[in-house]
Each structure stands twice: as C-alpha cells, then as structure tokens.
Amino acid sequence: MAVTHDPATQQEDAAALRDELIDCDIHHMLPSQAALRPYLSHRWQRYHERFGLRQVLETQYWVTTTHVQAARGDAFPPSGLPPGSDLDFLRSQLLDHWGISYGVLNVTEVFQFSAQRGEYGTALTRAINDFTLAEWLIPEPRLRSSIAITADNAEAAITEIERLGADPRFVQVLMTLRNEAPMGNRRYWPIYRAAAKAGLPIAVHVGGIAGHAPSGAGWFSYYFEMHAGHIQAFQAHTASLVLSGVFDEIPELRIVFVEGGFSWAIPLAWRLDRLHGVLREEVPNLRFEPSHYLRRHFWFTTQPIEEPNTPNQFHSMVQALDLGDRLIFATDYPHWDFDAPDQALPRGLSVEAKRKIYSANARSLYGLPPAAAI
Numbered sequence: 001m002a003v004t005h006d007p008a009t010q011q012e013d014a015a016a017l018r019d020e021l022i023d024c025d026i027h028h029m030l031p032s033q034a035a036l037r038p039y040l041s042h043r044w045q046r047y048h049e050r051f052g053l054r055q056v057l058e059t060q061y062w063v064t065t066t067h068v069q070a071a072r073g074d075a076f077p078p079s080g081l082p083p084g085s086d087l088d089f090l091r092s093q094l095l096d097h098w099g100i101s102y103g104v105l106n107v108t109e110v111f112q113f114s115a116q117r118g119e120y121g122t123a124l125t126r127a128i129n130d131f132t133l134a135e136w137l138i139p140e141p142r143l144r145s146s147i148a149i150t151a152d153n154a155e156a157a158i159t160e161i162e163r164l165g166a167d168p169r170f171v172q173v174l175m176t177l178r179n180e181a182p183m184g185n186r187r188y189w190p191i192y193r194a195a196a197k198a199g200l201p202i203a204v205h206v207g208g209i210a211g212h213a214p215s216g217a218g219w220f221s222y223y224f225e226m227h228a229g230h231i232q233a234f235q236a237h238t239a240s241l242v243l244s245g246v247f248d249e250i251p252e253l254r255i256v257f258v259e260g261g262f263s264w265a266i267p268l269a270w271r272l273d274r275l276h277g278v279l280r281e282e283v284p285n286l287r288f289e290p291s292h293y294l295r296r297h298f299w300f301t302t303q304p305i306e307e308p309n310t311p312n313q314f315h316s317m318v319q320a321l322d323l324g325d326r327l328i329f330a331t332d333y334p335h336w337d338f339d340a341p342d343q344a345l346p347r348g349l350s351v352e353a354k355r356k357i358y359s360a361n362a363r364s365l366y367g368l369p370p371a372a373a374i
Contacts, residue, residue, distance in 0.1 A: 020359035020371055021341055022102045024301050025205075025258050025330035026094065026143075028136055029108035030128075031085040039127035039134075047120060053112050075334030083334040084108060087136060094333050095142055098341050101359065101371035105145040106174055106258065107132055111207035114150050114176045122156040125149060129164060137169040144366065146174035146203050154187060158194040165198030171366040172201045172256060176208025177230065183237040184244030192246060192253050201254035201299070201365060204237065206230050234260040235268050242272065242293045245285050254365070255298050259332060262300035266320045269294050295322050299365055301330035302357060303339040311348030324353065328362040 030036055033052075037045050069083055076082075077089035084090065095103060113124045125148050132145050147170045149157035157173075164170045173195045181187060183204070195202050213219050214233070220226045234257055247253055272290035280286065300323065308314055318324055331339050345354055362368070 019355055020101045020363075021099060022104075022329060022359045022362040022368070023094070023098075023100050023331050023333070023341075024104045024256075024328045024362050025303060026090075026103045026105050026333050027084050027108050027335065028087075028090070028105050028132070029082060029084045030131065031081045035135075036124070036127050036131060039130040040123060044120065044123040044127075048124070054115065070336055071334045072336050072338050075338075087140060090333070091140065094331070095140070098331075101142065102362070102366075102368055103143050104171060104362075104366070105132060105136060105143055106203070106205055107146070107148055110148040110174055110205075111176055111209075113148065114152075114179070115209040116150065117153070121150045121153055122159075125156065125160060126163075129160060129170075133164075133167075133169065144169055144171045144368070146170070146172045147200070148174050149191070151175045151179045151188060151191065154190050157191045161191070161194040161198055161200070165194075165200055168367075170200070171368075172203040174203050174205060177204055177206050177233050177237075177260075178208035178210035178214060180210060182240035184240030184242075184246060186244070189246060189250070192250050196250050196252040196254075199252075199367070201256050203256040203258055204234070204260075205258040206260065230260055231264045235264055238265065238268060238294070238298070239272060239290075241297075242290045243283050243286070245283065247293045247297050248285065248287050253297060256301070256328070256365070257298065258301045258330065259303060260300070261304060261306055262321075262323060262327065263306045263317050265294055265298070265300070266317055269321060291321070299326045299328055299361070301328055302344060303330040303332040304337060305339065305344060305346065307346050311346060314346045315348065324356060325361055325364070327357045328365060329358050 033048070036048065040048060071083035075084070075093070077086035079086050079089065081089075094100065107128055109128050110125075113121060113128060115121075116124055128148050129145075132148075137143050137145055147160055147164050149160050151157060161173055173191070175183075175191075179188075192202060214226065215229050216232055216236075220229060241247070241255065269291040276283075276286070276290055306314065306317065308317075318327070329341070329344070331341065331344075341358070345357060349357075
C-alpha cells in the first residue's frame with residue numbers, strides 16, 4: 001500500500017474521488033476447482049478431475065511469499081473461501097467501501113491455465129470466461145472483465161475474442177506477461193487483429209509461465225527481485241512490439257500494461273529513438289520514431305505506482321511520455337500490495353489530473369457508459 005499522505009493531499013484525493021472511481025485491476029478467482037465443473041463438458045470435467053493442471057512456475061517465490069495467496073491479511077472472507085472468490089465480501093470490502101463505479105476483473109486462474117496446451121487449455125479458458133460471466137458479471141453490474149486467453153494458442157484465443165468481444169461486459173483481452181516469445185512475434189498478430197476488430201485493448205498482466213528464466217540474467221534469488229524485476233519483461237515486450245511494426249499494420253491496437261509501473265518506459269523510449277537514428281536500416285518499415293508508438297498505443301495501470309521523493313519528478317515522468325491521458329487507476333485487490341484509493345497517488349497532482357487517473361482515462365479507454373446508467 002502506498003505511504004500515508006498529509007491531510008491536504010488526502011483532502012485533494014477525496015475531492016477527486018467524489019466524482020467517480022474506476023478500478024482497473026481486481027483479481028477474482030474460483031472458490032475451488034470444483035466450481036469450474038458446470039462450465040466444462042463431460043469430457044473435460046472428467047479430464048480435469050483425473051489429471052488436473054500441469055505447470056512449471058516461473059519462479060518458486062510467488063508461492064513461498066509469507067502472504068498466503070499473495071493476499072492482504074483482511075481479504076480472507078468470513079465464508080472461509082479464498083481471497084477474491086466471495087462476491088458478497090468483495091462488494092462490501094472493495095466496491096461499496098470505496099464507492100467504485102466500475103471494476104475490471106482479471107481472473108487469477110489465467111496464470112495457471114495459460115500453461116495448459118491443446119484442447120484442454122482451450123476448454124479451461126472458455127470455462128473460466130463463462131464462470132466469470134455467470135457468477136460475477138451478471139450478478140454485479142458494476143463489474144467488467146478481461147477475456148482470458150491462452151496466448152500461445154492463437155486459434156483458440158481468437159475464438160474466445162469472437163465469442164465474447166461483442167459483450168460490453170468484457171472490455172479487454174488478457175495476456176500474461178510471460179509467454180513463449182516476445183509480444184512482437186508474428187505468431188501473436190492474429191490475436192491482435194481480432195482484438196482490434198472487436199475494439200478491445202490487449203491487457204498484459206504480470207504472471208504466466210514461459211518455460212525459461214524470468215530475467216535476462218537467469219533465475220532470481222529473492223521474491224523481492226522477482227517483484228521488482230517484472231519491468232525487464234515489460235521493456236522487452238515494448239521494444240518487440242514497437243520494432244516489429246505491428247502498430248503500423250494494426251493502427252487500432254492498444255496495449256494496457258498492468259502491474260508494471262511506467263517510469264521504465266521513458267529511458268527506453270529515449271534509447272530506442274537514439275538507436276533508431278543509427279539502426280533504422282534494420283527496421284525500414286517503421287513509419288515513425290519508436291517513442292511515437294509509446295505515446296499513442298500504450299496505457300499503464302497505477303499499481304504499483306512510482307513515488308519519487310521529489311513530487312516534481314513524478315510530473316516530469318508523466319510529461320516525458322505524455323502520459324496524462326494514459327495512466328489508469330488500479331488497486332490490485334485483494335493482493336498484499338493493494339493500493340487504497342485515497343493513498344495511492346503521489347503528492348502534488350492537481351485535482352483534475354487525479355480525476356483523469358481515477359476515472360476519465362479508463363472511461364475513455366474502455367468506452368464505459370456513465371455510472372448512472374448501470
């Protein structure tokens with residue numbers, strides 16, 4: 001959680017929050033694997049029960065942190081269900097408590113299901129989307145969701161996008177951070193085309209199973225390293241997407257980076273622009289400098305947000321990549337590093353800037369109707 005701010009800053013946050021609040025990263029999950037059963041065919045029910053999930057975790061530290069299920073201590077509902085699996089408790093503790101107009105769900109199980117290959121992975125992904133619709137989106141009109149996909153099965157991913165993309169309750173397509181290849185690889189372009197055709201952004205969330213070391217230097221020694229080191233993969237994906245030319249071929253494509261911060265994108269943009277001046281012969285089809293694509297095609301959630309000691313430095317970062325309209329608020333509920341809305345944003349932001357981050361930018365990105373229409 002962000003540090004507690006002074007009373008004047010909290011009053012400014014309260015003024016901005018009075019208008020509207022949109023939380024762009026809420027994690028819901030299955031109360032148990034058995035809850036998926038009604039959404040699987042008989043064949044896959046039997047398979048799921050007999051053989052279960054197969055995976056190689058990207059590191060062991062995600063599961064050995066002292067925070068059980070990576071959750072904050074008070075996120076365990078009285079029902080005894082896992083954090084993020086009890087809709088009534090989530091309503092009370094998050095939506096009602098903070099007056100959230102809309103919350104965007106990113107289902108926890110996608111980080112396991114992304115490791116399943118073939119028809120089994122396809123069946124699981126379809127089932128988790130149907131579970132989300134039936135047991136979360138229909139009962140709670142304030143909620144929206146990502147469409148879970150297995151990115152390394154493009155055909156199945158496209159089927160899910162085409163099946164659910166016209167439903168306004170699904171507002172983006174969810175890819176995990178770690179897959180088999182960098183995101184600019186052409187194997188993923190059909191997914192991007194399908195998402196763009198449906199008018200949906202691609203959300204890239206920390207997690208996933210790539211089958212190789214999670215850093216450019218090998219395996220991490222500490223959970224701390226892993227948590228701080230996610231930016232390495234975000235940087236690699238950014239460079240890959242930009243230099244591949246995907247945005248010139250699919251100009252409607254929008255990318256949302258979730259739980260990755262944003263300050264790293266600024267020196268990366270400078271470096272790419274500088275190298276473009278001497279290496280553009282290798283990527284002759286790029287129509288613009290690399291930073292142009294970062295300014296037009298990338299959005300960033302606030303959690304975990306950078307908090308420099310000098311407030312002006314935050315303003316400088318936002319201005320460096322024209323991020324004022326592309327930062328969107330997120331709590332990361334129910335995880336241990338949850339950002340409370342009245343403490344999440346750095347000091348010195350104007351009320352108008354906070355209103356953009358708290359709601360206006362997400363409303364524009366996702367095309368959400370006024371809250372009064374819910």
